[in-house]
Structure formats: C-alpha cells, structure tokens
Amino acid sequence: MSDLTVGDLVAMRQLGCRTIAGSGGLDRLVVWAHSCELEDPWNWLSKDELLMTTGICVPADEASQVELIRHLAGAGIAGMAVGDDLKAPPLAEAMLAEADVLDFPVLTVSHSTPFSALGRTVAVASQSEQISRIARLSRLYEVARSATLAESSLLERLSEELGYGLHVVDVEFATEVLARETRIDAGTVRELCRRVQGRLDRLPARLAIDVGDAVVATAFALPTHRKCMLVADGTSDVDLDAFGLLHAQSLIGIEVERGTRERERDDEAGMALFLQIVDGTVGSDAAQPRLEQVGIADTEWVVIGFDAAHLRAVRTVLGDNEVGNLSCLLGEEGYLLLAADSMETVTTLLAEHIPHLGISGGTATIQRLPDSVRQARWALQAARADGSAVAEYSTAAPLFLPRTLTEAHFAARAVLGELIDHDEASQSQLIETLETFLTLDRSWAATAEKLMIHRQTLAYRLKRIEAITGRSTKSSADIASFWMALVAHRISRGGRD
Structure with missing residues (x-):
C-alpha cells in the first residue's frame, strides 16, 4: 500500500501543484490519480483516488460547486486537482470554504504540468497497490470460473470475495434476479424502484438507498438489456474498490444475460x-x-x-x-x-x-x-x-353476457351466425372487420389503417355486414348487439385466434 499523500504531491515543486483550499486534508493518502470530466465524478472514482480535471466537471453556480465538494469528500476521494488552463469556471468562495470545513484538498495544477505527470508519479508510488489489484482481479475471475462447478451461485461467491452481500434487482418489475438464499429486503427493493422511476432509460451509475434516516444499501447500474442494478448491502454508502467493482459488474452482467437468454x-x-x-x-x-x-x-x-x-x-x-x-x-x-x-x-x-x-x-x-x-x-x-x-370462471360474469361457454356459443350464433358462415364459405374477413371497426370506436381512418385496406373497401365490407345480418352499424341498439355477440364469439371459440 502506497504512503503517498496529497501533501507529498504539493511538496514536489516540479509538479506545479498549489493548495487553494482544504489544507487540513493534505495528509490524505493517494493510491491513484484519475482524470474525469463527467458531471458526477464521485461515481467514477474510489476512496483515496485523486480527481484530476480541467474544470469541465465543475458546475458554474455556487450552490452546485458546494454540493460537488460534499459529494467528493463523502465518497472518500483524496482531493481535487484543477488544471490552470482557464477552462474551469471561477471557483466560488463558498466552495473553497466548504473544502476548508471538510478538510478536502483542492489544488491547482500549472498549465505546464500535464496530468500524465501527476498520474505517473502516483502510479510509481502505488505499484504495490496495483499488484494487489491485479491479484484481486485474478481471484474474481477464478470465482466466476469455479462458480459454474460449485453448488453456490456466482453472487454468493462474489459476495464472499468482496465482503458485501450482493443482489441483482430488475428495477422495471421490482424482482430479484439470480436470487440468493438470503434475499434482499422488500422495502429496499421498493425504495430503489421508486428512486429510479422515470429514469429506466439511463440508470444512475451509483445510488445510495435510504430507508428512514439511514443508508441501507448502494446500487450500481449493470450493463444488461434488462433494467438491472447490482445492490450491495450496507448501513452506509458502500465503499467498493472501483477496479474490483467494474469487473464484478461485468461478470454479473454476463451471468444475467446468459440466464435471460x-x-x-x-x-x-x-x-x-x-x-x-x-x-x-x-x-x-x-x-x-x-x-x-x-x-x-x-x-x-x-x-x-x-x-x-x-x-x-x-x-x-x-x-x-x-x-x-x-x-x-x-x-x-x-x-x-x-x-x-x-x-x-x-x-x-x-x-x-x-x-x-x-x-x-x-x-x-x-x-x-x-x-x-x-x-x-x-x-x-x-x-x-x-x-x-x-x-x-363460473364465479363471476361479464355484465349482460352469457355465463357458460354453451350460452356464449348460442349468443354469438344468434347475431353473427350468417356472418360467420359467410366468412368460412368465402374466406372473407367480415367478422374481423366488424370487430376492428367497433374496437376502434367506429373510426374509419383507424380501421382502414389497421386492416391495411382502402376506405372504399371498408365501406363495401360494412355494407355487406349490414346486408347479411339485417342490422345497422349506425344504430345504437344494433351496435350493442354486435358488440356483445362479438365478445361472446371470442369467448366461445377455441384454438388459435
């Protein structure tokens, strides 16, 4: 594990770093340096990682800047290094004051210092940590391989490896996928689904789930066709190593896709x-x-x-x-x-x-x-x-409709019998035309479009229906008889529709 701190980076004059806020946190460890310009960078970095940004991810307004510092500090990020290349908006006094209160280091980096220099410096100091991460990655893939040979599921074995109870939730249908012996709390599922309602097309990368005043779990989007999230149990915002989490998400996503297919x-x-x-x-x-x-x-x-x-x-x-x-x-x-x-x-x-x-x-x-x-x-x-x-069946009945299949058959024949026989004899579609016409509230345009016929063809068919049945498609009484008979016909017939 590297002992490199934010203060060490500031002390290396050749890096051109200067502290502008949060000097009380210069003893924070730095295990990696990562460049990110997304609007929620705390979701893409892990604990003790240094955020490097040209300032694109820094919001323009004061309140949002303060929230940015709070999110970064809450996620355990080591600090934020902002490039001195005039791309960042003015840093508000309130933001810098919040960084001082939270002891969250905010640095400026000289425009003559490339972020790659910062990254290489941290990488050299963190080689032992990277070796540890590679070993963890190897263990994760060995878990995935051996899970197919063992009685325990992939989720069970990854939960043991990562130290958190893991679950997969389909947030569209509020179901647990790849269910483990220990199932997730139903209240947690409900709260997660409520939080992502209306955002199914783009699930949040990371989401803390609050029930009452406490965080009970943390959810991470999965790369699957189904709207699924990986949920890690925990009474505080779960600190999962981003390196290990990324690969665990991939492994679990593959398993979900395989099971779905x-x-x-x-x-x-x-x-x-x-x-x-x-x-x-x-x-x-x-x-x-x-x-x-x-x-x-x-x-x-x-x-x-x-x-x-x-x-x-x-x-x-x-x-x-x-x-x-x-x-x-x-x-x-x-x-x-x-x-x-x-x-x-x-x-x-x-x-x-x-x-x-x-x-x-x-x-x-x-x-x-x-x-x-x-x-x-x-x-x-x-x-x-x-x-x-x-x-x-037999304990409830549609209003005004027959209660048995036999009665339904006779009711349909009484009104539509000649029409049914005509369709069978001439291979016409008069029953289908009538049902579509009434289902679409007698809309000529919608009926013609759904049946893919010309309006004149529809007019001809409706005239044939009226001639064969002796009933009018304009009379309320006849329309009611037609509709009830069609429902009875649909109930009584068997096999494929």
Missing part, C-alpha cells in the same frame, strides 16, 4: 408445446417429459388469461420467482398454464403489473386444457367488463 429459449419452447396442447396435436405421453422439466407434471392445472401486451411482464416476474409455467399468445390475449396450487401466489405477483386476469377452472387432464383456455378467456372478459383485477 436461456429462459427466453425455454419460454419459446414452452409456448410451442402449449399451442400444440391447445390445438390437440400433442398427447399426454408426448407432453409429459416437457411438463416434468418445467415442474408442473402430474398435478391439477389452471389457465390464466391476460392481455397479450403483458406477456413479457408475466414471463419476467414468474421466471425471477422460479414459478413453473408455460405461456403462449393467442390473438389479442396471452395464456399461462401452471399448477393449481400456485395460483394464489401467481395472482398476487402478477396483480402488481397486470390490470385484469381471468382464471379457468382446474383440470388434471391434458385433453381438457383447450376448454380451460376458453374458460380463462371467458373469465378475462368478465374481469374487463366489471373492472376486476381477477375473475374466476
């Missing part, structure tokens, strides 16, 4: 199986091995329906919580197959992210799962109709 492949394979089950093209014997892999074989199942837009949320939340399931998309809805005994847990987890869920009745027979999908669709329509978060 594996899960995505499993989800796609599961969707193919689920669709085959719904289509009736795979039997119990063929499905059994895959259901065993997922952990939902030889049990009673339920199917949960939700809006298709929420498929990623469903897969992320259940995957991070290690809930066995299969999921798929059928038209405008997504469906989830899982063990009945995990239903309450799943609905609790998903209710925070998805406005409406429809739950089928239970079944222990693979051949009955297509019926379960229709039941889940029916229940989802019930939840949408009365604004419920969760609706279960």
